[in-house]
Amino acid sequence: MSEKMSQSATRRTILKAGGALAATSLLAPAIIRNAWAEEEPITLLTWETYHEPDWVAEWEAANGGVKIKPVVISSLDEVFAQLQSGAVKPDVVYSEASTAGRLKKAGQIGPFDISKVPNVANILPGLNWKEPLSVDGTLMGIPLHWGTQPLQYNADQIKEPPTTWGDLWDETYKGKVTTFDDATVNLPMVALYVGAKDPFNLTEEEFTLVTDALRALRQQVRVVTRGFDDAATLYASGEALIGYCHNVAVVNSLKKKGINSKYSLPKEGTPSWIEGTFVTPKGQRDIVYKFLNDTMSLPWQARFMKFSGSNGILTGADALKAGLTEEELQNTNIPDSEDPNFKDNLVFLREPEDVERRIQIWNDFLAGTL
Structure with missing residues (x-):
């Protein structure tokens, strides 16, 4: 924090x-x-x-x-x-x-x-x-x-506000997607995308869906960022167009630099x-x-x-x-x-069913060994 x-x-x-x-x-x-x-x-x-x-x-x-x-x-x-x-x-x-x-x-x-x-x-x-x-x-x-940790995008390049986490998997944005290095938050986001009933208590079938989705996301991601400045730099240079936002402070810092950065709260829910x-x-x-x-x-x-x-x-x-x-x-x-849907859209982080397993899946994602 x-x-x-x-x-x-x-x-x-x-x-x-x-x-x-x-x-x-x-x-x-x-x-x-x-x-x-x-x-x-x-x-x-x-x-x-x-x-x-x-x-x-x-x-x-x-x-x-x-x-x-x-x-x-x-x-x-x-x-x-x-x-x-x-x-x-x-x-x-x-x-x-x-x-x-x-x-x-x-x-x-x-x-x-x-x-x-x-x-x-x-x-x-x-x-x-x-x-x-x-x-x-x-x-x-x-x-x-x-x-919140919402969906961030360059509004000059993406004219229609994205409404789903699925846009991170859209091949239109291949190589222009970012996310940040945090297993405990990325896995719930992916779980929401694949339709898991409870993103903090995954079944074996849902773990498979999350792993498969992460493997596909690995082909989309330009850089896994390790800080606010890191993310802001990628968007400012045009290397990133859309991504999972660590904090809205990144969006606000880009606005101050004259970059038309925005965020949205996806329909599947926002961690x-x-x-x-x-x-x-x-x-x-x-x-x-x-x-x-x-x-x-x-x-x-x-x-x-x-x-x-x-x-x-x-x-x-x-x-x-x-x-x-x-x-x-x-x-x-x-x-x-x-927004009347605001309260229902927020998915607050909870202690997951198996922290170590999630960390291992994330480390495999980072290493490209999923």
């Missing part, structure tokens, strides 16, 4: 200029601040751009000096490594929704007490977040932000992710939930969205009211939510 959220110094400058935005909502009466005086620090297992030092300092000052200790990680593997080693004993863990089951089984997170976070009312109504953040019917977290906010057994404290509630407020979310370019969790109207510009809003997936 850190790659998804890496941003320029320009955004940092914008943030500092608007740093006072959240002050009013986060300031608490002195009597409440005193109630937190003896609280131990709140330790976060978090990611770059989620909890910037000036945001943390502001919240601490407004809450009786309760300390926030962000521990920044850079991969999902590191989330589990830190937790299993015991080197970090967090109160809050930020991790992709599909890891909720694994975290719960390991005893690393507990049920989320949603009654203590009334600001969940600010979450975009079209975001079907409770199901992917629940395990066996128990809510384990709330979203901090979300995103999407939610960054979950999970609370550990140690973190089941009122002050922890107060902090999480504050991070779900309109001012905090708008600041986070401006700084990171994230979708956040707000509706378009609330984002504009809280300080986003129309241009910043248009650079997110939020306007897509106005």
Whole structure:
């Protein structure tokens, strides 16, 4: 996720200029601040751009000096490594929704007490977040932000917006197709294309269909990209016309360069992710939930969205009211939510039936040995 959220110094400058935005909502009466005086620090297992030092300092000052200790990680593997080693004993863990089951089984997170976070009312109504953040019917977290991994295309060369993942297999685009290096996301996309009933729990027959489709896709793909810049460069040079988009940030970066890049949400469904906010057994404290509630407020979310370019969790109207510009809003997936089919189109990532098998299939795809 850190790659998804890496941003320029320009955004940092914008943030500092608007740093006072959240002050009013986060300031608490002195009597409440005193109630937190003896609280131990709140330790976060978090990611770059989620909890910037000036945001943390502001919240601490407004809450009786309760300390926030962000521990920044850079991969999902590191989330589990830190937790299993015991080197970090967090109160809050930020991790992709599909890891909720694994975290719960390991005893690393507990049920989320949603009654203590009334600001969940600010979450975009079209975001079907409770199901992917629940395990066996128990809510384990709330979203901090979300995103889609749609179909990207050069709108100057492809006049009609593509509506199906099948266009990646269209021989018209042979050698002009891209995808990115990630087994856990590419296989669900291919599974949607071949009509799998559940792209995260494939039958043997469906595994065969996915493998065959990947073998055919290998002939179409120009380059398997390994980062946003890598993908943007291929589209900017004309070497790529269509592909599986790692993040809409790639499309937006091309637009800024004057390239008519667009994306669409295919009819088969669009793989999407939610960054979950999970609370550990140690973190089941009122002050922890107060902090999480504050991070779900309109001012905090708008600041986070401006700084990171994230979708956040707000509706378009609330984002504009809280300080986003129309241009910043248009650079997110939020306007897509106005489509009545939006909610049903998003296919949120879940823990698959066999991670190792999927990784091996993907590695065979990369090596051309399928």
